[in-house]
Amino acid sequence: MEKEYNSSLVEERIYSFWESQGFFTGNPSHPERFSMVLPPPNITGPLHMGHALPYTLPDIVARRMRMMGKSVMWLPGIDHAGIATQMVVERELLSKGIKREEIGRERFIEEVLKWKEQCRETILKQLKRLGCSLDWTRERFTMDEGLSRAVRKVFVTLFKEGLIYRGFYLVNWCPRCGTALSDLEVIHKETNGYLYYIKYPIKNEESFIVVATTRPETMLGDTAVAVHPQDERYRNFLGKFAILPIVNREIPIIADEVVEKEFGTGAVKVTPADDPTDFKIAERHNLPFINIFDTKGRLNSNAGNEFAGLDRYEGRERVIEKLKGLGLLERVENYSYSLGHCQRCGTTVEPYLSWQWFVKMKPLAEEGIRVVKEKRVELIPSFWEKTYMEWMENIHDWCISRQIWWGHKIPVWYCLKCNEVISEMEKPEKCPKCGSEELKEEKDVLDTWFSSALWPFSTLGWPEETEDLKAFYPTDLMVTGFDIIFFWVARMIMMGMKFMGDIPFRKVFINGLIRDEHGQKMSKSRGNVIDFMEMIEKYGADALRFTLASLAVPGMDVSLSEKRIAGYKAFANKVWNASRFVLLNYRGESLSIKEDELSIPDRWIRSRLQKAIREVNEALDEFKFYEASEKIYHFIWDEFCDWYIEFVKEDLKRRNISSLSNLLFTLDKILRLLHPFMPFITEEIWQKLPHVSGSITVAPYPLPELELIDDEIEKKVEKMMELVKAIRKLRAENLFPPSSFVDVSVRILNEDKAIFLENVPYIKNLSRVKELNFVDELPSVEEGLRLISTDFEIAVTTPPPKKEISEKRRKEMEKIEKEINSIIQKISNPGFMEKAPEEVREKLKNRLNELQILKEKLSEGK
C-alpha cells in the first residue's frame, strides 16, 4: 500500500468493477425491495454542486439498504427541460450565427437531440464519478417513446374527464421566449419605478377623473375606469363616461369591490387584456377586452397606428410624451412594486390574452392534501408540510401549454370543418363528429413539469402493468430541493394518486441550498462557485461525499468550503493509513478470537464499536446524515486510531492473535460502516483484507451486537486514558520533547488500583514513560511537575529540559471553585432536592465530592 491514498488512481476503476458485476441492478422478484427514482437533471448543461447534495444523500441510503440485503433499484434518467433547454440550444446556435426561425422546427429539434446526447454523456459520467449506485439498465429520458406514451395517456384521460380544458385567458407571457408560463415560472422581484397620475376627461363635462398607474402605455387598451362602490368622492361619477386620452374612446366609470380607496386616487384604469385584476373586473362588468400587445411584447395595431410595432417600453415613453403634450399627466411619483420575470430568461413577463390549455387542479389537490395529512407521504423536515398545505389549498389551475418547439406535443387535433377538438393517443383518421379528414394538429407543447409529474411511474413502464411497476411503485424515498416542492413534489403526489391510485413515494427528504463558505448563494457573478468535478479531482469523491453528508442537516442550507473537503480528504488518508498499519502487521496468520486472550483495550474498542454502530444506524434511520458522519468520523479518528491502534501496538509486540484478529475484524466493520459515505476507498481497502471476497457493496451493513457492550471495561479504560492524558499534559507543559521518555510516580487515590496496575504497558507506551512507579507517598518535585486528579496524583520525576513556571494552576482553581459554587447554589435550592430526579441529584453530589477533593489536593500542593 502506498503511503498516501490517491483517489484518482482508484475511483474510476472501482466504479467500473461495480458496474460490471451488476450490483446496482434491481431485481423485481426479490422479496425485499427498496426503490427510488433520481430527480432527473435537466439537459441544460453539466451537473453542478447543487446536484451533488441531493444525489449523494440518496446514494448513502441506497448503499446502506443494499448492504442490509435489499434489492435496491435506483432509477436514473434525464429531463428534457423544455424552455430551459430550448433557450440553451438557441443560444448555442446563435453563437454560430444560426437563428432558430431560419432552420425551422424539425431541424431545430435535431439540433436539440444532438445536444441532449452530448449532455447526457457528461451527466452520466459525473454521476458515476460521484459514486451514485444507479441502476443503469433502467435509464430513462422524459421524451423516450414509453414516457411520451404515458404523457399522452395522462393528457387524453384528463381531457376526457374534463380535468384538462382549453380557454382564452390572460396568462403570464414571456415576450423573449414567446410562450405562456405557469404562475410558478414567474419570479416576482421588487422593482423601483414610477406611479403615473393621468387625467381622464369626463364626457360632456369640464372635469377629470385621475387614475394612477405604473404602466401608462396600457391605457391604450383601457375599457373602463373603476372606483370603489362606497367611495363618496366618486359617487356622482358612476354611470358617466370618461374619454380615454390619445385614443378618444368612451369608457364607462364603474364600481367594483376590488378597488382600494386608499391607493392612488382611488380610481383605477381598467385594462382587461393586460392585468389579472382588470380581467376579472371586466368579466363581472362585461367589458370588452382589447389586446394591445403581440407575442414579442410589442404594441399591435389595436394600440393605434401611431404606436403599432413599438416595444412596450418605447410605447410607454411615447404615451407619456403625448399625455404631457395634452396636459393630462398630472404628476409622477417614485414607486416600488413587485414585477414578474421569466424564471428562465429574466425578461419581464407580460400578461397576455391567448388560447391556452389548463389542468383543473382542485379535484387533484384533494388527494394530494389527504395523503400528506395522513402522513402516508412524509415530508422531512415536517415544517415543509405547512407550506405544502397552504399552496395545495389555494391551488390555481395550471397552464400547461407552451408555445415552444422542444417538448411533448399536446395530443390534440382540431377538425377544420366542424371545429371539434379531439384528444387521442395517436392521430385520428377523421373527425369522430363529422367524419372530416381535415384535421389540424395542435402546435403547442406541454410544460416540462407535466412529464416530470409522472416520473415515478412513467419510468417503470406505466401505462403497461409491468413487473417493474408492480415491484417498485410506490418508491421509498425522494430526495430533492425545497425549490421544487410545488413544481414537482406536489404534482407527482397528485398525479400518482390520480393514475396509480397510490402515493409516488413514502418519504421526501427536502435538502437545503448549497452555499459558499460564508453562507452566500453560489453564483457565477459572485465568483464563488465551487466546481464539483474539480473538487472530486482534487480531493476525491469520497471526501466530497463525506463533506456533504457532514453538513446535511435536514431542511438547512449547506455552507460548503474547500477547506472542509480538504479536511475529509485527510480523513480518507487517515483511514487509509490506519488500514495500512493493520495490514502491515498481518502476516498471514489464520484469524480467530479466544475470548480470554482479548486484552482490555480489545474489549474496550469492541464495546465502543457497538455503540458507534448503533448510533450511526439510528442517525441514518432518521436521515441525520450529519450526525451519522460525525459519529463515524470521531469513532475512527479519535477512538480507533488515536487510542486503540496505540494500545494494540503493545499486544502486537507479543503477537497476540486474538488481538490481531480483533484489530482486523474491527477494521472490517469500520469499513463497512463507512462504505455508504465513502464507497471508493472502503472498497479499495476492503478488497485487501484477508478472509473477504466479493465486494463491500453487498457485504452486510453492521448492526449493533448489544451483548458486546461492556460499560465496566469502558469505565476502566477511561481511567487509564485519564492517567495517560495527565502525564502527557505534564510532559507538554514542561516541554519534554515527544521523543523523550520520562519517569513518573503515581499515587492511586481510589480502590480501583488494579486497573492501573493491570495496564502498565499500555499506559507507559501511550505516555512515553520509562519507569512508572506506584507509590504511597509522592516524591517531592517542583510544583509544575505534579498533577492531581480525582483518581490519582502523579509526579514526573525526570528533571525537565526547560524551566517553565506554570501560572495555570490558579486559573484551574478558579474554575473548580466556580463550578463548586454553581452546584452548591443548585443543591441549596429547596425545590431541587424535592423535585429533581434521583439520578440528577446523585450525579451532582458525586461531582461536588470530586471537585472538593480536587480543590483540597490542589491547595495542599501549593
Add this chain to the structure above:
RNA sequence: GGGCGGUUAGCUCAGCGGUAGAGCACUGGUCUUACACGCCGGGGGUCAGAGGUUCAAAUCCUCUACCGCCCACCA
C-alpha cells in the same frame, strides 16, 4: 399583507430541559517506525435582547430586533 427558517467560540455550523460542542482558524511542542493530509498540549462563548414557565432554560412560552426565504390581484 400572510407564512416559514435563522441569530451559539474569529468563521461555518451541531446541540433543543439537567455542569457549553465539532470542523476550520489561532497558539506551544514535535518527523515518537500507519499517517506532517500526521502526533501531543493550550487559549477562546453572559448561547441576539427583554419578559415568563420550571427545582433547573442555549434548549419550552410570549414579545422585540436584525438576517434569509416562500406565498399574495393595492393598479
